[in-house]
Amino acid sequence: MIGKAFAPSHITGFFYAHDDPDPLKMGSCGCGFTLEAGVHTASWPSNATEVYVDGMPSEASTTRTVIELLTDKPVHVESDMDMPVGGGFGASGAGAFSTALAVNRALGLGKTYNELSYAAHVAEVKNRTGLGDVAGMTLGGLVIRLVPGAPFTLDRIPVEAKDIYCVHFGPISTKSVLSDPREKALINEAGKKCLKELLRQPTFEQFMRLSRKFSVDTGLISPKALDTVEAVEAFDGMASMAMLGDTVFSTIPEGLSGNVIKSRISLCGARPIGANNE
Numbered sequence: 001m002i003g004k005a006f007a008p009s010h011i012t013g014f015f016y017a018h019d020d021p022d023p024l025k026m027g028s029c030g031c032g033f034t035l036e037a038g039v040h041t042a043s044w045p046s047n048a049t050e051v052y053v054d055g056m057p058s059e060a061s062t063t064r065t066v067i068e069l070l071t072d073k074p075v076h077v078e079s080d081m082d083m084p085v086g087g088g089f090g091a092s093g094a095g096a097f098s099t100a101l102a103v104n105r106a107l108g109l110g111k112t113y114n115e116l117s118y119a120a121h122v123a124e125v126k127n128r129t130g131l132g133d134v135a136g137m138t139l140g141g142l143v144i145r146l147v148p149g150a151p152f153t154l155d156r157i158p159v160e161a162k163d164i165y166c167v168h169f170g171p172i173s174t175k176s177v178l179s180d181p182r183e184k185a186l187i188n189e190a191g192k193k194c195l196k197e198l199l200r201q202p203t204f205e206q207f208m209r210l211s212r213k214f215s216v217d218t219g220l221i222s223p224k225a226l227d228t229v230e231a232v233e234a235f236d237g238m239a240s241m242a243m244l245g246d247t248v249f250s251t252i253p254e255g256l257s258g259n260v261i262k263s264r265i266s267l268c269g270a271r272p273i274g275a276n277n278e
């Protein structure tokens with residue numbers, strides 16, 4: 001049987017990391033949103049486990065780990081990505097989560113949504129490709145992560161499906177940023193403050209302001225990305241950096257140049273899809 005699934009992109013605006021010897025409990029708190037652009041995955045039983053990303057055989061470590069966590073049977077997996085990898089869109093998490101949902105159906109594993117999302121989360125943590133993206137992708141919308149790791153403890157800022165415009169300048173390795181103790185200390189200090197402030201005033205505009213502040217206070221934003229944020233602001237838009245990628249997300253297209261990716265905030269999470277792609 002062919003199993004198909006979709007996981008949305010997840011852009012984190014700000015976060016802080018929690019280390020834990022138990023990968024289920026390791027994770028991050030913070031706030032981010034899902035986009036309609038995401039990862040479509042199809043899977044079916046095979047003679048050997050093979051992972052293809054955008055039509056090419058791929059290492060896709062996080063996806064391979066989630067398969068190993070779920071089954072010892074070989075499967076064929078094909079993921080098609082709407083967004084760049086390493087750009088702060090949570091591509092590795094969306095790849096792993098959509099794979100978990102697709103493999104569950106392809107092999108008739110009979111796992112629940114929590115079991116599948118926790119497996120994808122553990123795969124992210126083990127590969128050090130993400131901490132909180134899978135949690136955000138379970139719910140969709142503008143998601144607040146209140147407790148790190150599983151069980152996911154989430155809230156949501158009510159927002160409509162706003163258009164979001166992104167410009168991607170290049171990848172940032174989540175693994176290398178999170179392995180730098182100095183950088184991690186800056187992230188954790190700024191991230192905790194931002195979450196407190198957001199809970200005092202939980203609005204989309206406050207999320208955008210705090211995300212921008214976080215990107216500057218942590219020193220994570222590149223000069224090019226900051227110039228772009230300022231250009232958007234000159235047109236009265238709001239913009240910040242997608243954690244963790246050299247990517248700017250914006251409420252308006254004005255001020256952005258180059259290859260602008262247009263999507264919308266999606267209000268639902270990752271899900272299996274049927275034959276007619278619904």
Ligand SMILES: Nc1ncnc2c1ncn2[C@@H]1O[C@H](COP(=O)(O)OP(=O)(O)O)[C@@H](O)[C@H]1O
Binds near residue numbers: 061062085091092127
């Ligand atoms: N299914 C997958 N598709 C693409 N890349 C993957 C996948 N699984 C793991 N990876 C790895 O994850 C890395 C990107 O992770 P990360 O830096 O967190 O970027 P992102 O912001 O896109 O999640 C890639 O360099 C690749 O090695």
Ligand SMILES: CC(C)(COP(=O)(O)O)[C@@H](O)C(=O)O
Binds near residue numbers: 012028131
């Ligand atoms: C910011 C990040 C640690 C990494 O995100 P990405 O690079 O998109 O995988 C995310 O998982 C989070 O915890 O908020």
